[in-house]
Amino acid sequence: xVTESAPKPEEASAGPLKILIxxxxxxxxxxxxxxxxRQGHHVVTAVDGVDAVEKFSAxxxxxxxxxxxxxxxxxxxxxxxxxxxxxxxxxxIIFLTSLSDAESLAKCLEAGGDDFLSxxxxxxxxxxxxxxxxxxxxxxRTLQMQRDQIADHNEHLVREQEVAKKVFDNVAHVxxxxxxxxxxxxxxxxxxxxxxxxxxQKPSGGMHVLLGDFTGHGLPxxxxxxxxxxxxxxxxxxxxxxxxxxxxxxxxxxxILPVGFFCCATMIDVEFGDKxxxxxxxxxxxGYLLQGGKLIKVPSRHLPLGIRxxxxxxxxxxxxxxxxxxxxxxxxxGIIEAANSQNExxxxxxxxxxxxxxxxSDELFYRIQRDVLAFAGDCGPGDDLTMAEVTxxxxxxxxxxxxxxxxxxxxxxxxxxMSYRLTDDSLARFDPIPLLLQIVMExxxxxxxxxxxxxxxSELYSNALDHGVLKLDSSLKNSSEGFAxxxxxxxxxxxxxxxxxxxxxxxxxxxxxxxxLTIRVEDSGQGFNWQKINSTQPCASQYSGRGVALLKSLxxxxxxxxxxxxxxxxxxxxL
Amino acid sequence: xxxxxHLNDAVLSDLREMMEGEFEFLxxxxxxxxxxxxxxxxxxxxxGDSAAFGxxxxxxxxxxxxxxxxxxxxLCRQGEELGYSDQMDAAGELVGDIKEEFEQVTDxxxxxx
Numbered sequence: 145x146v147t148e149s150a151p152k153p154e155e156a157s158a159g160p161l162k163i164l165i166x167x168x169x170x171x172x173x174x175x176x177x178x179x180x181x182r183q184g185h186h187v188v189t190a191v192d193g194v195d196a197v198e199k200f201s202a203x204x205x206x207x208x209x210x211x212x213x214x215x216x217x218x219x220x221x222x223x224x225x226x227x228x229x230x231x232x233x234x235x236x237i238i239f240l241t242s243l244s245d246a247e248s249l250a251k252c253l254e255a256g257g258d259d260f261l262s263x264x265x266x267x268x269x270x271x272x273x274x275x276x277x278x279x280x281x282x283x284x285r286t287l288q289m290q291r292d293q294i295a296d297h298n299e300h301l302v303r304e305q306e307v308a309k310k311v312f313d314n315v316a317h318v319x320x321x322x323x324x325x326x327x328x329x330x331x332x333x334x335x336x337x338x339x340x341x342x343x344x345q346k347p348s349g350g351m352h353v354l355l356g357d358f359t360g361h362g363l364p365x366x367x368x369x370x371x372x373x374x375x376x377x378x379x380x381x382x383x384x385x386x387x388x389x390x391x392x393x394x395x396x397x398x399x400i401l402p403v404g405f406f407c408c409a410t411m412i413d414v415e416f417g418d419k420x421x422x423x424x425x426x427x428x429x430x431g432y433l434l435q436g437g438k439l440i441k442v443p444s445r446h447l448p449l450g451i452r453x454x455x456x457x458x459x460x461x462x463x464x465x466x467x468x469x470x471x472x473x474x475x476x477x478g479i480i481e482a483a484n485s486q487n488e489x490x491x492x493x494x495x496x497x498x499x500x501x502x503x504x505s506d507e508l509f510y511r512i513q514r515d516v517l518a519f520a521g522d523c524g525p526g527d528d529l530t531m532a533e534v535t536x537x538x539x540x541x542x543x544x545x546x547x548x549x550x551x552x553x554x555x556x557x558x559x560x561x562m563s564y565r566l567t568d569d570s571l572a573r574f575d576p577i578p579l580l581l582q583i584v585m586e587x588x589x590x591x592x593x594x595x596x597x598x599x600x601x602s603e604l605y606s607n608a609l610d611h612g613v614l615k616l617d618s619s620l621k622n623s624s625e626g627f628a629x630x631x632x633x634x635x636x637x638x639x640x641x642x643x644x645x646x647x648x649x650x651x652x653x654x655x656x657x658x659x660x661l662t663i664r665v666e667d668s669g670q671g672f673n674w675q676k677i678n679s680t681q682p683c684a685s686q687y688s689g690r691g692v693a694l695l696k697s698l699x700x701x702x703x704x705x706x707x708x709x710x711x712x713x714x715x716x717x718x719l
Numbered sequence: 720x721x722x723x724x725h726l727n728d729a730v731l732s733d734l735r736e737m738m739e740g741e742f743e744f745l746x747x748x749x750x751x752x753x754x755x756x757x758x759x760x761x762x763x764x765x766x767g768d769s770a771a772f773g774x775x776x777x778x779x780x781x782x783x784x785x786x787x788x789x790x791x792x793x794l795c796r797q798g799e800e801l802g803y804s805d806q807m808d809a810a811g812e813l814v815g816d817i818k819e820e821f822e823q824v825t826d827x828x829x830x831x832x
Contacts, residue, residue, distance in 0.1 A: 170748050172781060182737060263785050265785060
């Protein structure tokens with residue numbers, strides 16, 4: 145890029161100037177002309193005010209020497225006219241006058257005069273004035289040029305940011321921030337102060353929300369947001385679990401961001417089915433969970449994303465029950481790091497006090513915003529305040545529809561079968577559902593049924609693993625204590641697996657317009673009394689009991705085989 | 720009264736040096752212009768327009784100052800003051816003085832060139 149450099153003042157003042165002399169008195173004009181010429185400048189003369197304005201327009205002189213009293217148009221009016229014509233440029237006007245009363249001198253200044261020269265003309269004084277005004281004129285021009293350059297650069301920067309913002313919005317467009325259970329405060333160009341808020345429905349119907357705060361500001365802060373959003377949306381949509389997504393984002397950021405750049409983040413997984421929330425927080429201020437009217441502080445337990453290598457990255461989460469109406473709050477550190485004029489931080493304590501006071505009111509965000517702005521005063525935290533509230537509610541009230549996923553166009557197979565067998569510690573450590581789902585989604589046209597198929601496969605698989613292999617009792621989840629116990633036992637038993645397996649067989653038969661997907665899942669457990677479940681009335685609100693009712697509502701056939709460790713379902717679809 | 724009352728030698732020497740070959744032309748121009756201005760001054764005196772009279776005196780004062788003619792300049796200054804303060808009673812006599820002084824400097828300047 146080439147930029148015009150401003151002229152150096154020394155150079156500009158050394159060259160000859162063009163000077164307009166306007167005086168109706170011939171002999172005075174002759175004297176002045178002689179003085180100015182001797183000093184090496186070019187002279188243009190005018191005999192009255194009208195002539196002076198015309199010569200100014202035609203000759204564009206650098207400095208003007210103007211007599212006050214002239215026929216046709218006097219110097220005062222000519223000066224006003226010339227100042228109007230010169231617009232933003234500085235064209236110094238020196239009044240030639242022997243006026244001695246203050247009133248007349250004031251009139252010169254009012255008309256736009258910059259200085260006076262009295263008779264008899266003194267060449268040294270005139271030279272000093274011309275040089276001084278020329279320096280001022282050149283400085284003024286340099287300043288203007290630099291101002292225009294800065295304005296240009298700024299405009300350029302804003303344009304670039306708008307483009308980058310558009311690209312980012314395209315990457316992040318599939319989000320479900322508009323769901324009724326999410327409220328948030330986010331500045332329109334927040335990505336450039338490093339804040340990112342992402343939300344995406346899982347194929348199972350739950351929701352992932354991620355609030356990230358990159359180090360720094362401007363483009364360096366925004367640059368990591370793109371891959372982060374892409375991984376977040378891509379993996380969530382494909383059914384990956386929160387720890388897998390975090391690991392992937394962490395690795396990506398660690399790889400692409402320079403040392404010293406990272407992303408403080410909180411990511412949550414909201415399950416509307418079993419009414420729970422899983423929280424991972426690295427580096428952001430504590431979040432707050434409002435659980436049955438009680439406020440629980442959920443502090444950050446991890447390092448930010450993009451710091452640790454894959455081998456030492458800790459994706460462990462905390463799980464809480466949430467009833468309908470319970471809420472979780474998360475914020476970027478713009479709030480607690482807002483500083484006042486004494487360089488004092490707003491801090492977590494002030495935030496917590498405000499949360500406690502206004503938690504039940506609809507005004508919490510507004511109160512926080514107002515309080516932080518008032519605290520910071522003129523030092524202003526800018527628009528760095530990002531906050532989000534996620535509420536638990538029945539899933540059908542969220543007001544979002546399954547997002548249409550752009551597909552690259554299907555050329556995948558319509559008729560195929562496969563089986564996939566996981567054993568022992570692979571069972572404990574690996575979640576095969578996204579992988580299996582991806583294989584199924586290769587069937588052309590199948591993508592629209594992503595959610596239902598995910599639900600079926602994950603239901604069958606978790607039945608096989610949790611109940612079949614790990615022998616966990618789903619009725620435990622009915623109480624708060626049991627809820628925790630369930631997950632404790634699950635972890636414990638996962639670490640003790642011997643000769644255990646789950647085998648999933650998938651078979652698809654059909655065309656791009658429709659078909660039948662057969663899923664058969666077999667586990668190494670002892671089976672269960674499936675006849676009993678088959679005979680009881682389906683009860684939708686009861687989440688325990690292997691979700692048989694759910695499966696039956698989605699599949700045209702659900703069949704168990706003795707001794708109850710094998711189940712096969714048929715899912716029929718049609719575009 | 721010495722010559723210095725009428726002509727400021729230092730100013731005129733500077734002018735002569737500065738104007739180089741044009742000095743004579745400057746003096747001629749001044750004398751021609753000033754004759755015109757004197758007519759103007761007389762005209763405004765006759766018409767009784769005191770402000771215009773003041774302006775006409777002011778104009779001649781300026782060029783007289785530049786040419787280094789102290790007494791002419793001073794007389795014009797008094798005329799300017801009379802005009803602006805509308806004391807035209809004394810103006811007639813002053814115009815006579817100005818004309819007399821102008822004739823005097825005309826002679827002196829011719830010697831100077």
